[in-house]
Amino acid sequence: MISYDLDNDTLYEIAVKSLTAPSNAYFWDDRLYDTHGAFVSWAERGDDLLEESNYHSALDLIRGAAGDDADDHVIDGSSSHWAVGSLRTIYVQIRETPDPCDFQGCDGDSRWWREGIETHTQFCDDHRDDYEAEGLSYEPLIPPFTEAFLEAAGIVTALLDYPFVDESDYSEREYKRFEVNLEEAVDQAHKLNWEDTDLDREAILERAYPELGELYGQQANAEVSWESVAEIWEEARDAHFSELGSLHLSAPIEGQFLLVAA
Ligand SMILES: [Zn+2]
Incomplete structure (x- = not known):
């Protein structure tokens, strides 16, 4: 859990902001921007690794x-967006679900409460007036913030100071993607020399590996320059074949022995 000491005013501000729906947008779920505010988003089809890592890390936290309330309080929503294709957003229930109204047969949300003679009673907006009693006034009933909201508020606040929700998650994703991209670039370089055997490829790769590894971290989002890989590959390939060639030259040739014997 990210612990951030946020005062009530700050929490309230974050809640209001998260509940402000983007204009001209349609949402498939009534809870969105009503009880559940929007927190962290990720354009799924993009290649922004930091966004991807932060999204998954925040969702887990x-x-x-x-x-036990995770299924109700946290929505991993996905919507289509004209600019980015598919946009994943974490929606979080801001306040605990209100108790039902005390009026018999009503299942509306309690929004008001009043001290009774023996116990306090709570009513929805509709039934509040029906129970208006002399000398007794109603107080608004505001459920407490959910744990999920407190966590989400901590995360968005922390992100203002530091770009990673979980840096080790980011590094892991970065390295995995680098390996995938590198393999793709190596395949491409290898294809330029289609006559090389699989054994040649293995030997060249082994030779080129240290230098290929140095490409890690050189480009954003673990991208790998095909040009750099092709250059490193060619150099390793030349070294590989010239070594093979000199092995071949120094090997005894049958004819030589025949000549000597003759
Ligand atoms: Zn009611």
Whole structure:
């Protein structure tokens, strides 16, 4: 859990901001921007590794904080967006679900409460007036913030100071993607020399590996320059074949022995 000491005013501000729906947008779920605010987003089809890592890390943390309520309090939503294709967004329930109204047969949300003679009673907007009693006034009933919201608020606040939700998750993803991209670039370089055997490829790769490894971290989002890989590959390939060639030259040739014997 990310612990950030946020005062009530700050939490309130974050809640209001998260509940402000983007204009001209349609949402498939009534809870969005009503009880559930939007927190972290990720353009799934893009290649922004940091966004991807932060999204998954935040989702794990917020679901963890929500505990048994995770399925109700945390929505891993996906919507189509004109600019980025598919946009994943974490929606989080801001306040605990209100108790039902005390009025018999009503299942509306309690929004008001009043001290009674023996116990306090709570009512929805509709039934509040029906129970108006002399000398007794109603107080608004505001459920507490959910654990999921407190966690999400901590995460968005922390992100203002530091770009990673979980740096080790980011590094892991970065390295995995680098390996995939590198393999693709190596395949491409190898294809330029289609006559090389699989054994040649293995030997060249082994030779080129240290230098290929140095490409890690040189480009954003673990991208790998095909040009650099092709250059490194050619050099390793030349070295590989010239070594093979000199082995071949120094090997005894049958004819030589025949000549000597003759
Ligand atoms: Zn009611």
